[in-house]
Amino acid sequence: MSNSGNTSKGKIVLGVIGYDCHSVGNKILEVFFNEKGFQVTNLGVMVSQDEFIDAAIETAADAILVSSLYGHGLIDCQGFRDRCVERGIDDIILYVGGNLVVGKTPFSEVEEKFKQMGFDRVFPPDVDLEDVARLLEQDIHARRTGKH
């Protein structure tokens, strides 16, 4: 778990949701977002919805970035936004990315499903992280200036 940078672009909570223990990508994300100037709280693998939310409350995070690589992302992420609302962080930015579902469902359908569940952005496994960082910075800026 690490934080860095005082002139941060925003505070984010990272982790791999559910019973997923793919840890390599998670480490890469941590290093990447730290270098990009975000203040990262990395919860590692096998993180529950409540653990993401607990950490987001204590750190007053701007965004939660959820990874899922083992194909059960849809079930694990069910009700995530509702839970955020219940626990008082209604307006937190929610991203999700990885191998979100098993099989050959077109990405647009997957994206649609997760957006319906309240995720702000959904990313396929081959996304360019530079793009994600740029979008994240924009979204955080918008949230802080009340345009989210």
Added chain:
Amino acid sequence: MHEELVSIDIGSTYTKGALFLRTEEGLRFLRKSITPTTQEDLSEGFGKVYTQLTGLPHKGFSEKTIDKREAKETPRIRFSSSAKGGLRIAAVGLVPDLTLQIARLAAWSAGGKIVADSSYKLRSEQVTTILRASPDILLFTGGTDGGNEETVLWNARQLASSPFQGTILYAGNTTIQREVLRILEGKRVVVAPNVMPRVGEIRIEETRQAIQRIFLDTIVEGKGLKQVQEFCGTEPVPTPAAVFDLVEAIGTHQDGWDRFCVIDLGGATTDVYSVGEAFWGEEGVVLKGIREPKVKRTVEGDLGIRVSAATLWDTVRPFYQFFIKCIWNDAISGGEVIQELQGSMETESAVLREAPTEEEINRYVEKVTMNTSYLPDSEREKKIDRFLVLAAVIIATLRHAGVLEETYTPAGRIFLQSGKDLRPIKAIIGSGGYLSLFDMGEPLRILFRLVAMGEQESKKRDDKGNIVDFRFSTNVRIPLVPKNPLYYRDASYMFPLLGNYAKEYPKEVSRLAIETLVAESNTVLHQEVG
């Protein structure tokens, strides 16, 4: 080098003291002394013990006597005070499993007991509950450094406008420390570094010290403690904090004592101390929540065998069937109890015919609550006492220990661990009244085994009826209680007295502590431990 060291503990009923000799070879015990605590003026009983130990006069604690005590000729003194059964602390945190839980751990380790707690935003109901519990200290936490401000500032404003008179110890988000202090202007406020500077990172040592500092400032007032303090030229330590220091010293300096518990069972509370890694990183076990500290203390204000006998019985009563079968007859003549439990209904009912009914225990509990210095006067009453002792120890240990929850994942079965894993604990040291007098090794091992048994046993029982609703024995939650600990007794009740010197001479003091322990008589049986 030959130096005499005096150590005195002012308890709520007795003032105890010991004289030690420190040489190059280490620490040696010379003699001890005990006298009833003089409630109106604590210095009186203190002086008596001091004189008995040293042969030196004390004659009250007037200015003149203090002058007479010349540093060169008189031995050094350290003393502890139980301070009306411990520091009353209210814990305020943000998320229950994070900052609030860490606040609790900090309060316990400083020798306090939690009388009220609150998470998220403080509302007027919570403030009222806290005020009603009349805590000496309010430990105010919340937010990582640079983290949550909104709720923490809200809580500060709630506290500022409340009539709370005690000391507020702020150990939350340091980024807004100044703002919090400004809001709380006019209150008695002390600050310490954030107990959770980053998510999952625990920092409680400074908070622990700050709590002890406040303890001194508030408790030392009145009742003659001030005079004692001047006489000794040193400040008192809360008794449980002295024991905590000793426990830590044993864990650090004594070979083979890296995993053990100390249980101190009294009339009013049950304290559990544990030393050892909280999480062992076993294959297939994943830790959830914070990693608890290596040295941990919890205190159960509702579990005791006299003053708190009624609340203890309230807790045990729903599991009466379970406890009575396990504990009765003496619970406990070796491994036979388990067989008996697995055996026929007739054996069970035979055990139960002999056992006291709920009504009988009820009556006994009433009796000892009315007369808290009561000692059992028949074999049967002794057994009921033993029943209460074992139940208190098991429940206090269950609360101290973590749990494993069995879960099935796409990658197979795994266990989620929360809290501290006490399974590898090698030894339990019984301290305080009953536990230091009687050998409880065998009954405790059996009870821990039963409590940790898990699904199969509990289901088997189900078909026959009975016993099943013992909540600790379901498959989903396996309590992480000690698996096969040896039992030692602090028979001479030396722990608080040695603890007073644990900060100065950790090696010497912890060695003597281990040497004074009384081991079980039948240790041969348990060679597998280790």
